[in-house]
Amino acid sequence: MNKYRSHNCNELRKKDVGSRVLLSGWINKKRDHGNLLFIDLRDHYGITQFIIDKDNKNFSRLEKIQLETVIKIDGEVLERSKDTINKEIETGEIEVSIENFEILGNCKELPLPVFSDQEYAEEIRLKYRFLDLRRKKIHENIILRSNVISFIRSEMNKLGFLEFQTPILTASSPEGARDFLVPSRLSPGKFYALPQAPQQFKQLIMVSGFDRYFQIAPCFRDEDARADRSPGEFYQLDLEMSFVEQEDVFEIVEKLLVNTFTKFSKKKLMFKTFPKIPYKDALLKYGSDKPDLRNPLIIKDITEIFSREDVKFEIFKKLVKSGSKVRCIVTKDTKDKPRSFFDNIDKWTKEQGGSGLAYFTIEKDKDIVAKGPIGKFFSKNSIEDIMKKTEAKIGDSIFLACAEQKELERITGLVRDKIAQDLDLIDEKVFAFCWVVDYPMFEKDDKTKKIEFSHNPFSMPQGKIDKINFDKPLEILAFQYDIVCNGVELSSGAIRNHIPELMYKLFSIVGYDKKQVNDKFSGMINALSYGAPPHGGIAPGIDRIVMLLAEEKNIREVTMFPMNQNAQDLMMNAPSQVSEDQLKELNLILKSKK
């Protein structure tokens, strides 16, 4: 028998009654009756109740022992009487009498209770993460994460993918996020960068002739955190395939995600085949490039109504004349909602920086009329036209916003979410996946007015190469796609551009000459000129997948040792100062702080 235990804390059952056992674990809870003491012992597997009375020589010592002390106990398994069975735990039909015990690990007074469902300040949870991780929900989240990752690995293997590691110390790349830099000792004044993703490596793996690659890849980006974005580091299921078109990637990923989400969640999938929404449509219909398809509301453009003579809503008409657009959201059967419902949404919109929402409700007295503050500006004819365009019925309400296109998309997207929340239209019991496709290759930076890559500069532009109109770069679409679930962006991917000449051409549009491209992407551009296969891939975010499966709203709930919002590890005290010697060796001199 092992020195510490014959059984774990979730093993003993009725059939074990009468046997002598040895268990080790943490003291989860004590219930002290003065002459009789119950102890719940907890380990990774579960909880077993122990019992001791004052006749035992160990009684008084155990009475005083701190919660969360690690002890080993030996004793005899007893059957519980019918009225004392605890159905909440799997070992609830038995208990173990304590004969001897030994303290294996003492515990100081706890900074946070382990056995509690209460929520605690993040700061203290992160500082004492090892205690926090003992708690049930997060302990289970981490187990889920492990199971999801191992399931994905085995699925990927079955699908013919090989797992490879790529370097953690690599070169800084000019595009994208801010890099984490690592000074080089052997090359004074030079730096490695931690990879933002194994982007170039995975393409090089394809050029090397490995047909299908994947990796649970750590990615490092020095950008500010969000609830669904860890500062510093996160994990992607990075995958890449040779001789594929967009549809081939979709097929693999859909299969994988459907299997994973079916296995690890009770929620239903809204679509087994994920709808494909062109980027442009997504912005029009949902006001977002990561639409939440659980939300049934759809945004409609009704700009042209506002150039009619019989519409007198001058504020919007004036704006439309100067290039703004009008878009609206129809809510079903809301004519009896109180005025406050409408006004709250308008008020909220203004808080979000919008210029506010107009609204009216379509009703029928003798004739069809628009009721509400701006109803009087619309003729019967124009209302009927709006109804036709928006599929609105009598009794429905229409919320209208007017702004320049980009701002309008932002506002209508926000309002769409807000209204759906207020009307409780979102089914929390489903996962709604979709693809967002046909991303533009380039976009114009609002401030600098310069043309930039809108996503991945290595993506393949759509259309036959000799037919692409490089004079109108903003019209070029890319084989670039995102996968979105319940409004969360899970990943983006692309069919890659494996043709060096085309790469130089595209980079020239954003102002890189051939030499610069050669310098910045030397590894890859060189490789592409030695027989590169057409290839493409994608990289779903592991943390976000687990977050959705665990039904958590914050990525730290599925991360074992996360950093706080300022990218500090409160447990390990990272980042920290280093010694003068270390700096010297790395040829670094610190500027004194002001």
Add this chain to the structure above:
RNA sequence: GGGGGUGUAGCUCAGUUGGUUAGAGCGAUCGCCUGUCACGCGAUAGGUCGAGGGUUCGAGUCCCUUCACUCCCGCCA
């Protein structure tokens, strides 16, 4: 870098229009209790009200500054 929220006992929180000695639950300590499983009962200790400044006869409460945490914007090819 900007905006919102929070900060009161080890933990979770209450604290009225500014007014006596700042409270509760859990935890800790001590006592009582032989069938609990959020055991119960009683007592005790525990507070720079995040920090600094101001207004006031008087500030946990009002004002200013600042710090920490968090959510969002920017940023994240």
